[in-house]
Amino acid sequence: MAWGPLESDVMDVLWRAKEPLPVRAVLDALNQARAEQLAYTTVMTVLTRLADKGALQRTRRGRGFVYAPVAEDEAGLAVREVLRRYGDAAVAHFVQASAADPESKERLRRLLERPAEGE
Template identity: 60%
Template sequence: MSEPAPTGLVLGPLEVEIMNVLWSARGPVSVRDVLDALNSTRTTPLAYTTVMTVLSRLADKGAAARTKAGRGYAYTAAVADEAALAVREVIRGFGAAAVAHFVDEARNAPDLMARLERLMQEGDRK
């Protein structure tokens, strides 16, 4: 059985909540759409400007993509999940050394190493 994925490694708690809205959206969403989704389950509502600021920071981090929509922006998730963002940040920060350490760690986990080898072979075919 696999372990649950950790959350909050790269993103703060509110950022994770907002990304969950983006990940579950069927298309681009406005700040108001995200605000309404978040506030539908909260006892203390968030302010529009709070959600707008966090979405802007998520775009700056590369976790969300934004496109001009009228006078504001529409947002979509730019990464598949938090793990993708974490890996990208580690590789940006440490480059080839991070990849080498990852492979060393994978060697100690046969299932992970087998998956890595499969992914590498699939990549060669593309």
């Protein structure tokens, strides 16, 4: 996913947080390292746009919303986008390409044998 600098900064804040955050918490985290402070509405707009792009999940909490990444990092978001766009064809190409390279095939085997998170 191609993001602008502020979108990247917002995603970094949310990945570091490890929990859904409201706009105010994201704004405060971003403004800690900025000489020129961002406006609340600016951050709210960026969060809304990232949610519309599918990078964030937006959940109502009280009168507002909290935001959380839909994947644990940028690579996870890229995989989600490829799977959304190409479905089974993407998986088939990935497996075929991995099978053709012994090193990739071994890495894939190890990853498949590793227990999934939460097990």
